[in-house]
Amino acid sequence: MLAFIIRRLFQGIIVMLAVGLVAFSLFNFVGDPINSLVGIDTPLDEREKLREQLGLNDPFPIQFGRFVLNGVQGNFGLSYRMSEPVMRVIGSRLPATVELSLVAAIIALVLGVGMGVFTGLYPRAALSRIFLTVSLIGVSLPTFLTGILLILVFAVWLGVLPSFGRGDVVSFGAWTSGFFTSTGLRALILPAVTLGLFQLTLIMRLVRSEMLEVMRTDYIKFARARGLTDRAINFGHALKNTLVPVITITGLQLGAIIAFSIITETVFSWPGMGQLFIQSVQSVDIPVMATYLVLIALFFVVINLCVDLLYYAVDPRLRFDGSKGGH
Amino acid sequence: MNAIPNQPLLEVRNLRVEFPTRRGTLLAVDDVSFHIAPGEVLGVVGESGAGKSLTGAAIIGLLEPPGRVAGGEILLAGRRIDQLSYDEMRKVRGAQIGAIFQDPLTSLNPLYTVGRQLIETIQTHVKLTAQQARTRAIDLLKEVGIPAAEQRIDHYPHQFSGGMRQRVVIALALCANPKLIIADEPTTALDVSIQAQIIALIKRLCREHGTAVMLVTHDMGVIAETADRVAVMYAGRIAEIGPVREVVKNARHPYTSGLMGSIPSVGGEQGKLTQIEGSMPRLTEIPPGCAFNPRCPEAGERCVVERPDLLPAGRSSAACWLYDAAGVGRKLRQPQTVPEAVNG
Ligand SMILES: Nc1ncnc2c1ncn2[C@@H]1O[C@H](COP(=O)(O)OP(=O)(O)O)[C@@H](O)[C@H]1O
Ligand code: SF4
Numbered sequence: 229m230l231a232f233i234i235r236r237l238f239q240g241i242i243v244m245l246a247v248g249l250v251a252f253s254l255f256n257f258v259g260d261p262i263n264s265l266v267g268i269d270t271p272l273d274e275r276e277k278l279r280e281q282l283g284l285n286d287p288f289p290i291q292f293g294r295f296v297l298n299g300v301q302g303n304f305g306l307s308y309r310m311s312e313p314v315m316r317v318i319g320s321r322l323p324a325t326v327e328l329s330l331v332a333a334i335i336a337l338v339l340g341v342g343m344g345v346f347t348g349l350y351p352r353a354a355l356s357r358i359f360l361t362v363s364l365i366g367v368s369l370p371t372f373l374t375g376i377l378l379i380l381v382f383a384v385w386l387g388v389l390p391s392f393g394r395g396d397v398v399s400f401g402a403w404t405s406g407f408f409t410s411t412g413l414r415a416l417i418l419p420a421v422t423l424g425l426f427q428l429t430l431i432m433r434l435v436r437s438e439m440l441e442v443m444r445t446d447y448i449k450f451a452r453a454r455g456l457t458d459r460a461i462n463f464g465h466a467l468k469n470t471l472v473p474v475i476t477i478t479g480l481q482l483g484a485i486i487a488f489s490i491i492t493e494t495v496f497s498w499p500g501m502g503q504l505f506i507q508s509v510q511s512v513d514i515p516v517m518a519t520y521l522v523l524i525a526l527f528f529v530v531i532n533l534c535v536d537l538l539y540y541a542v543d544p545r546l547r548f549d550g551s552k553g554g555h
Numbered sequence: 556m557n558a559i560p561n562q563p564l565l566e567v568r569n570l571r572v573e574f575p576t577r578r579g580t581l582l583a584v585d586d587v588s589f590h591i592a593p594g595e596v597l598g599v600v601g602e603s604g605a606g607k608s609l610t611g612a613a614i615i616g617l618l619e620p621p622g623r624v625a626g627g628e629i630l631l632a633g634r635r636i637d638q639l640s641y642d643e644m645r646k647v648r649g650a651q652i653g654a655i656f657q658d659p660l661t662s663l664n665p666l667y668t669v670g671r672q673l674i675e676t677i678q679t680h681v682k683l684t685a686q687q688a689r690t691r692a693i694d695l696l697k698e699v700g701i702p703a704a705e706q707r708i709d710h711y712p713h714q715f716s717g718g719m720r721q722r723v724v725i726a727l728a729l730c731a732n733p734k735l736i737i738a739d740e741p742t743t744a745l746d747v748s749i750q751a752q753i754i755a756l757i758k759r760l761c762r763e764h765g766t767a768v769m770l771v772t773h774d775m776g777v778i779a780e781t782a783d784r785v786a787v788m789y790a791g792r793i794a795e796i797g798p799v800r801e802v803v804k805n806a807r808h809p810y811t812s813g814l815m816g817s818i819p820s821v822g823g824e825q826g827k828l829t830q831i832e833g834s835m836p837r838l839t840e841i842p843p844g845c846a847f848n849p850r851c852p853e854a855g856e857r858c859v860v861e862r863p864d865l866l867p868a869g870r871s872s873a874a875c876w877l878y879d880a881a882g883v884g885r886k887l888r889q890p891q892t893v894p895e896a897v898n899g
C-alpha cells in the first residue's frame with residue numbers, strides 16, 4: 229500500500245514536471261520576455277543587463293530548474309498585465325472557481341448517482357425514460373448553449389435569477405465566499421447548474437449501465453436466493469459494486485469541471501480563474517497563463533491520487549494483492 | 556413447520572414455464588410434476604437446456620423476466636408458494652429453501668468479507684444479535700470444513716480457493732437451516748479433484764440436518780452415489796423418474812438407457828451424457844408427439860403423433876409409449892441393440 233502511494237506520488241511529480249516544462253516554454257516561445265517588462269525605448273545594453281540579472285542568459289536546464297524551485301515555493305513572478313505577483317492575482321480568483329466547481333460537482337454527483345441508481349433498478353419505469361431523454365439533451369447540448377438558454381429563461385423571461393457576477397461575498401482572510409449571502413447563493417444557481425449538467429448526465433448514464441450490469445451478476449442472484457431484502461441487495465451489494473468505475477469517472481469529471489469552468493465563467497461573467505485565464509490570453513499575460521496551466525495540472529494530479537486511495541478503501545482485492553498494484 | 560407424516564416436503568404439480576418472445580411463446584418447462592420427501596435427495600439429470608435450472612428457479616420464485624410460471628402448482632410442506640407476493644416469497648428463500656449455484660467464484664460479493672455475508676444472511680432470517688450471529692457464522696464455517704474458521708471469517712472471497720469458496724456458499728445456503736436445498740450443478744465449475752469432496756460434504760450435511768436436496772447435475776456418477784431418486788429431463792419434460800438403483804440398473808425410457816451407457820465415476824473423467832445420436836431439439840423445434848422420437852431407436856408410428864405422459868414402468872415411471880398397453884405402433888427404424896429392460 230505504502231509502496232503504491234509512493235509510486236503514484238512519484239508519477240504525479242513527473243506529470244507536474246512535464247506540465248511545468250510546457251508552461252515554462254510558453255515564456256520563451258511566445259516572444260521575448262524582456263519586451264514585456266521594459267518600454268520600447270530602453271537601450272540595448274540596459275536590456276542586456278536586465279537579461280543577465282534575470283538569468284535569461286543561463287543555459288535552459290538552469291533556467292527551468294529555477295522556475296521549478298520558485299514554483300514550488302509559490303513564486304511565479306509578476307503578471308505582465310497587472311504588475312502584481314501572479315499568485316496573488318490567481319489567489320483572488322481561486323475562491324470563486326472553487327465554490328462554483330464544488331457546487332456543480334455536488335449537483336452532478338448527488339443527482340447523477342441518484343438518477344443512475346433509479347434508472348438502473350427500474351429500467352421500465354416511466355420516470356426512468358424521462359430521465360434518459362433529458363440526459364440525452366444534457367449530453368448533446370454544448371455548455372455555453374445550456375448557459376445561454378438558462379439565462380434566457382430564468383434571467384430574461386422569468387427574471388428570477390441574476391445572469392452574471394457573483395453577488396455579494398463575505399471575506400474570510402484571503403478567501404471570499406458567496407455561500408453566506410442571499411445574492412451570492414442566487415448568483416451561484418445558474419452557473420452551477422450549467423457547469424454540472426453535462427457531468428450529471430454522464431454520471432447518471434454510467435451508474436445506470438453499471439447498475440444494470442451488476443444486477444445480472446451471480447452474486448446478486450445468490451443474494452436474492454438467500455432471501456436478503458431488496459434494500460440490502462440494491463444498496464448494500466449492488467451499489468457498492470458500481471462504485472469503482474463511478475469513482476474513476478467522477479474523479480476525472482471533477483478535474484474536467486474545474487477546467488470547463490472557463491466556458492461557464494465567460495458566459496456568466498463569473499469572476500473566477502477561468503475568466504482570468506481568458507483575459508490573460510487576450511493580453512498575452514504569459515506568467516498568469518503558465519501558472520493557470522500548472523495549477524489545473526496540480527488539481528488533476530491530486531484528484532487522481534485521491535481516486536487511487538478511494539479504490540483501496542472500496543475494493544479489498546487491491547488491498548490484499550500486492551502483486552497487482554494497478555487496476 | 557411440522558410436516559404431516561408421508562406428506563411430501565416439496566410437491567410440484569404440472570409446472571409450466573414459458574418465455575414470451577417475438578416469434579411466439581416458448582414452453583421451456585412443460586407439465587413437470589414430481590415431489591421430494593423430507594430428507595430425500597432427488598437427483599435431476601438431463602442435457603444442457605433440458606429445463607433443469609428453470610425448474611429450480613421457478614421453485615424458489617426467481618425466474619428472470621420475461622420467463623414466467625404459466626401453470627401448475629408448487630407446494631412446500633403443503634402450502635402453496637407459487638402465488639406468494641415477492642416479499643412473502645423472499646422470506647421463504649434462504650429460510651425454508653436454500654440454493655447453491657454452479658459457480659462459487661462468482662456467487663460471493665467480492666467487496667465484503669465472507670463473515671459479513673454470512674452474518675447478514677443469518678440476521679435476515681433469525682433474530683440474533685450481531686455477536687450471536689457471528690458465533691453461528693463461525694460454527695457454520697467449521698461445519699463445512701473451513702480450517703481456522705475464527706480467522707477465515709474476516710477474509711474476503713478472493714482469499715479462498717474455488718473449493719473453499721463453494722464451502723462458504725454451502726454455509727450461506729445453510730444459514731437459516733432450510734428444509735430443502737436446491738443445488739444447481741454445484742460442482743461443475745470446480746476442479747475435478749475437489750468435486751467429490753463437495754458432493755460428500757453436501758451429502759453429509761443434509762443427512763445430519765435432515766435437509767432434502769434437489770441435486771441438479773449432469774454427472775450420472777454423482778447421482779448414482781448421492782441420490783435416493785432420480786428424475787431424467789428431456790426437452791422441458793420429465794422422461795423418467797424413479798428410485799436411483801432402478802433407473803441406473805433398469806432404465807425404462809430409451810433416452811435414459813442411452814444416458815446410462817456412459818456413467819462416469821465421481822471425480823473421474825467427466826463423461827459426456829449423450830452417447831445417443833443427434834442432439835436435443837431447441838425449444839422452437841420440438842417435434843410433435845414424443846420429443847425424443849427423432850433420436851429414439853424404439854420409435855413407432857404413434858410416437859410422432861401422440862405425446863406420452865408419465866406411465867408406470869416397473870418401480871419407476873417413464874414418459875414412453877412402450878409402457879402403454881397399446882404400444883408404439885409400427886416401428887419407424889430397424890431394431891438395433893435393444894436394451895433388454897425395455898421389453899419388460
Ligand atoms: N431468457 C430466456 N429466453 C428464452 N429462452 C430461455 C431463456 N432462459 C432459458 N431459456 C431456455 O430454456 C431452456 C431450459 O434452460 P435451463 O433450465 O437453463 O436448462 P438446463 O437444463 O441446462 O439447466 C433452454 O432451452 C433455454 O434455451
Ligand atoms: S414414446 Fe416412442 S419415441 Fe418416445 S421414447 Fe418411447 S418409444 Fe421412443
Ligand SMILES: [Mg+2]
Binds near residue numbers: 739
Ligand atoms: Mg442449468
